[in-house]
Amino acid sequence: MDRPRLISTLAAVLPAQLSSDLVDEFLSIRLDVATGTLGRSAPGKFVETVVQVLQHLESGSYSQKPNVDSYLKNLDEEAVKLPEGLRLCAGRIARAAYTLRNKRNIAHKGAVDPNTYDLRFTHGAAQWIVAELLRIVTSDSMEKAGRLIDEVMAPVGGLVETFEDKTIVLDDLPAREEILLLLHHAYPAVVAKSTLTTSMNRRDESTVRKTLRALWSERLIEELGSDGYMLTQRGFAAAVGVANELLKR
Numbered sequence: 001m002d003r004p005r006l007i008s009t010l011a012a013v014l015p016a017q018l019s020s021d022l023v024d025e026f027l028s029i030r031l032d033v034a035t036g037t038l039g040r041s042a043p044g045k046f047v048e049t050v051v052q053v054l055q056h057l058e059s060g061s062y063s064q065k066p067n068v069d070s071y072l073k074n075l076d077e078e079a080v081k082l083p084e085g086l087r088l089c090a091g092r093i094a095r096a097a098y099t100l101r102n103k104r105n106i107a108h109k110g111a112v113d114p115n116t117y118d119l120r121f122t123h124g125a126a127q128w129i130v131a132e133l134l135r136i137v138t139s140d141s142m143e144k145a146g147r148l149i150d151e152v153m154a155p156v157g158g159l160v161e162t163f164e165d166k167t168i169v170l171d172d173l174p175a176r177e178e179i180l181l182l183l184h185h186a187y188p189a190v191v192a193k194s195t196l197t198t199s200m201n202r203r204d205e206s207t208v209r210k211t212l213r214a215l216w217s218e219r220l221i222e223e224l225g226s227d228g229y230m231l232t233q234r235g236f237a238a239a240v241g242v243a244n245e246l247l248k249r
Contacts, residue, residue, distance in 0.1 A: 002151060003027065006134075009148060013137035014053060018062070021049045022133075026126045026152075027244075033123045033156045035185050035243055036116075036167075043122045044068075047098040050090070050129055057137075058082050068098055083136055090129050097125040127153050159246055160185050166199040175203060175211040177242045183221060183231045184239035190228040 003023055010019035025046040031037075051071050055062035058081050075082075075091035100118045131149045138145040160169055160181060167185055169178045182199055183191055193212065200208050212229060215221045220235030231239060 002148070006130075006148060006152070009134060009138055009145075014056060018049060018053055018056065022046070022053060022130065025049055026130050029119070029123050029126050030156055031240065031243055031247065033119060034159045034247055035181065036158065036160050036162065037185055037187070043097055043126075044101045046122075046126055047072075047094045047101070050094045053133065054082060054086060054091070057086070069095075072098065085132050085136065090132055093125045093128055097122045123156065156247075159243060166195070166201075168199055171246055173242075175200070175207050176215065179208070179211055179215060180220070180231070180235065180239040180242055183229060184236065184243065187231050187236060187239075190224045190230050193227040193229065196229070 006023045007016075007019045010022065014022075025042065029043060029046060048066060048068050051066045051068050052062040054075070055066065055071070072091050072095040075087055100122060131152045134145060134149050134152065138148070158170060160167055162168075167182060169181050173181070178200060179196060182196060193209075196212070197205050197208050212221065215235065216223055216229075219232055220238055221229045222232055224230055
């Protein structure tokens with residue numbers, strides 16, 4: 001996805017910082033959907049930025065810490081200067097996503113965890129809102145705007161998939177990148193070496209061991225407990241970089 005183009009298009013009408021925040025938070029949600037990672041992105045922050053965007057479009061200024069619930073609840077009646085697509089539709093969609101963020105941490109032992117489909121709903125809501133903003137604020141030709149909207153609305157292909165006791169990376173990658181994505185998927189849980197070996201059983205076990213050692217030497221992962229591994233902050237950033245490059249294909 002063309003991040004700079006998305007940001008520059010929105011920044012033709014919105015403050016540069018708001019444009020950058022909105023795009024980066026949207027891409028963070030999109031990345032979590034692709035990697036099957038729960039609880040990493042910040043849907044609440046995305047909705048808060050949406051509120052700031054709507055405030056700016058309505059009045060030319062915005063609150064640094066908006067009361068999200070209050071603003072969205074009263075948007076129908078009060079923000080009469082906004083187009084209906086934003087005032088009536090985007091506001092209600094954003095409020096639904098914000099409600100899930102606040103009220104749905106409800107998984108219990110033996111229950112189906114709702115976070116996966118909550119995340120996908122939030123991603124769909126974010127897609128719609130960003131696409132509608134592009135439609136309204138763009139100064140590009142309809143052809144260029146349409147291409148950007150198509151990019152935003154494109155479905156997310158999964159990068160990993162879980163099968164009972166193992167998770168596999170769906171792309172054919174070097175062992176280094178495969179391990180980073182597997183640890184990113186599990187983060188912040190510690191992943192046992194045996195689990196990684198099972199997930200990477202298309203490779204020689206010696207390759208997995210050597211790659212883990214190299215990543216540890218580079219301080220991209222840390223060994224915890226008995227043969228368990230977790231990404232460092234530096235390793236997490238590297239894993240995000242790998243995933244983002246794959247999503248551009």
